[in-house]
Amino acid sequence: MIGRLNHVAIAVPDLQAAAAQYADVLGARVGAPQDEPEHGVTVVFIELPNTKIELLYPLGENSPIRGFLDRNPSGGIHHICYEVDDINAARDRLGAQGARVLGDGEPRIGAHGKPVLFLHPKDFNGTLIELEQV
Ligand SMILES: C[C@@H](C(=O)O)C(=O)SCCNC(=O)CCNC(=O)[C@H](O)C(C)(C)COP(=O)(O)OP(=O)(O)OC[C@H]1O[C@@H](n2cnc3c(N)ncnc32)[C@H](O)[C@@H]1OP(=O)(O)O
Numbered sequence: 500m501i502g503r504l505n506h507v508a509i510a511v512p513d514l515q516a517a518a519a520q521y522a523d524v525l526g527a528r529v530g531a532p533q534d535e536p537e538h539g540v541t542v543v544f545i546e547l548p549n550t551k552i553e554l555l556y557p558l559g560e561n562s563p564i565r566g567f568l569d570r571n572p573s574g575g576i577h578h579i580c581y582e583v584d585d586i587n588a589a590r591d592r593l594g595a596q597g598a599r600v601l602g603d604g605e606p607r608i609g610a611h612g613k614p615v616l617f618l619h620p621k622d623f624n625g626t627l628i629e630l631e632q633v
């Protein structure tokens with residue numbers, strides 16, 4: 500059911516510093532910061548030859564990554580995103596197998612303009628999973 504790895508997301512305490520480090524130290528192709536108010540984050544995408552890295556910084560009062568950064572003040576890997584062909588079919592199949600889909604279960608439009616859903620990290624070996632319909 501899952502396909503390619505779309506991105507790995509890293510929550511960071513200083514978005515500008517992290518973006519500059521990827522550009523200058525690691526020599527990566529780094530995009531401009533993008534506010535995603537619907538998701539409570541500001542993101543910077545880094546294009547690698549085979550996947551993307553998503554740098555995340557909290558946006559607004561109720562950011563879903565606030566607690567994670569409080570627990571991991573120097574930052575850390577926050578989620579991985581797998582591509583799926585049919586996100587509603589994926590949600591229904593996962594729900595039927597007891598996996599918790601976060602939020603109201605309705606896919607939301609993510610940073611790439613495509614529908615996304617999140618699965619509870621406690622149901623997947625301590626890893627928060629994002630599914631994106633491509
Ligand atoms: C724009 C978009 C895109 O790519 O298009 C994005 O990615 S937006 C990316 C940002 N959006 C999201 O992450 C949306 C989905 N996420 C959420 O709803 C939330 O972050 C939760 C996953 C429910 C966690 O929220 P919160 O930290 O407030 O919950 P909590 O304190 O109750 O934590 C419950 C337990 O899960 C653990 N936990 C929390 N976040 C975790 C993470 N990212 N990875 C692994 N474990 C995690 C906590 O340590 C805790 O474990 P213990 O109980 O053992 O201490």
Ligand SMILES: [Co+2]
Pocket residue numbers: 506508553578580629
């Ligand atoms: Co993401």
